[in-house]
Amino acid sequence: MTTPRNIVVLTGAGLSAESGLATFRGPGGLWEGHRVEDVCTPEALAADPALVHRFYDLRRAALETVEPNAAHQALARLDAEWPGELLIVTQNVDDLHERAGARRLLHMHGELRSALCAACGARSPHGTELPPGAVCPACGARALRPDIVFFGEMPYEMDRIEAALAEADLFVSIGTSGAVYPAAGFVQMAAHFGAATLELNLERSAGSHWFDETRLGPATRLVPEWVEAVLTQR
Numbered sequence: 001m002t003t004p005r006n007i008v009v010l011t012g013a014g015l016s017a018e019s020g021l022a023t024f025r026g027p028g029g030l031w032e033g034h035r036v037e038d039v040c041t042p043e044a045l046a047a048d049p050a051l052v053h054r055f056y057d058l059r060r061a062a063l064e065t066v067e068p069n070a071a072h073q074a075l076a077r078l079d080a081e082w083p084g085e086l087l088i089v090t091q092n093v094d095d096l097h098e099r100a101g102a103r104r105l106l107h108m109h110g111e112l113r114s115a116l117c118a119a120c121g122a123r124s125p126h127g128t129e130l131p132p133g134a135v136c137p138a139c140g141a142r143a144l145r146p147d148i149v150f151f152g153e154m155p156y157e158m159d160r161i162e163a164a165l166a167e168a169d170l171f172v173s174i175g176t177s178g179a180v181y182p183a184a185g186f187v188q189m190a191a192h193f194g195a196a197t198l199e200l201n202l203e204r205s206a207g208s209h210w211f212d213e214t215r216l217g218p219a220t221r222l223v224p225e226w227v228e229a230v231l232t233q234r
Contacts (some may be wrong), residue, residue, distance in 0.1 A: 005065070005086070006084050006167050006170070007082040007168060008168040008186075009171075009173075009174060010186055011091065011174045012091045012175045012176030013174070014177075014201060015092065015219050015223075016094050016096055017175070017214055018068035018071065018196050018220050019066040019069045020066045021066055022062075023210045034051075036151070038150055040052075040148065041152060042121065042150050042152060046076055046170075049132040050132055050143075052056065053131060053146065057129045060127070063112060068097070068099050070175065070220040071220050071222075071225050072099075072222075073100045073101075075088055075102055075223060076101035076154060078231065080101065085164070087161070087164040089102055090165075093112045095111065106156070108149040108156050108183065111147055115120070115130055115136075115146065117139060117144055118145050119139055120138055122141075126144070130146060149233060165193065168189075168190050168193070169195055170195055170198065171186065171190035172200065173199045173205070174180070174199075175200070175202070176205055178208065184207050188210055188216050197210065198211060198214075198226075199213070200222040201215075
């Protein structure tokens, strides 16, 4: 693999799982027996807003019990030291990348520590419990909801992601299932524009066959090794 200039990194739930956060799609991903469809769709929010808000309140509280792991820290090092273009696109809604120090970062599925106004679309920091009917600081409507991209909604900043993929020399996917679109299609898009592609995962994902190379193992080992190699070879 030649030395890249522009890198796009996609991170998924497997990265944060090593910090102790349960994943939606892993065996421990259900909350008190609730399906994702019961807590992560617009229909679920309309049918039982108290349940949905409480679900994300508990996930937000869980952030207080975990810390960034070696993989988060390695990506923050890459962010700080890489002289070329870099975009870390995360499917995760936690703040572990930020707490590790990453700045060239995009949350495509929203953020737990943010609230979204269903009336005006404004997003605002929110680190505590968020009950149904909370007041939007931008427009005053009692319409705040978790700033989470539900299934069936469009992820954030897709234009920016697609532009970065079109310019990337290297696309790296870390800790993802390869089963959730549009993120699962990023490898094909990057390859179409000529990027080398690398998967770092605990086990082969649903899209492993699209990658030039797959390395299997825990992210806390694979990611620091990869970052060290990239920074040494530049």
